[in-house]
Amino acid sequence: QVQLQEWGAGLLKPSETLSLTCAVYGGSLSGYYWTWIRQSPGKGLEWIGEISHTGITKYNPSLKSRVTISGDTSKNQFSLKLSSVSAADTAVYYCARATITMIRGGLHYWMDVWGKGTTVTVSS
């Protein structure tokens, strides 16, 4: 059974760079997409971006200028960097595995394994 675990600095000052890593246990990066999602306090979910097992990345247009997602197949990990953070970036950050499968002529995508989330607070 695949499990994901996120970790990284939990408290940042404005303008610093957020750096999180997600470890994949019980499986490998191969064959899946690996995503980051966040949830601000009391708010809904925001998709941040993803990286495929071949290294192709895709980012939320509203965050694209500040986001970098990378993967390390040797360590079965993938990472998120978000630069120039502000209080608006305070959130619970989740990593998740996404499956993409051709079904009935369409390429369907779902996030079926999630980490428990890690809280990042940005405060001066």
Add this chain to the structure above:
Amino acid sequence: DIVLTQSPGTLSLSPGERATLSCRASQSISNSYLSWYQQKVGQAPRLLIYGASSRATGIPDRFSGSGSGTDFTLTISRLEPEDFAVYYCHQYGISRAFGQGTKVEIK
């Protein structure tokens, strides 16, 4: 970018009742590239439905999804106590984006 608008914001119902949640897209979503997730307090989201109407593995058949184009619906036929949660729709056609969520609360 496609914007998803969910309604209502909050649904107050009793166990055993039927819940109907709506997700409307700002433009047509091709191939019904829409999924639904359930999130309980303090937990990560859980996949319920993908492709607008296909239930994920292990999801009870009281959960069903329907719709196409710009209008999608998640129906819970008879609410169980464990179904009271927040539900999000998610489109994966043009980029990826979540709706703002519908909270299903106990009346």
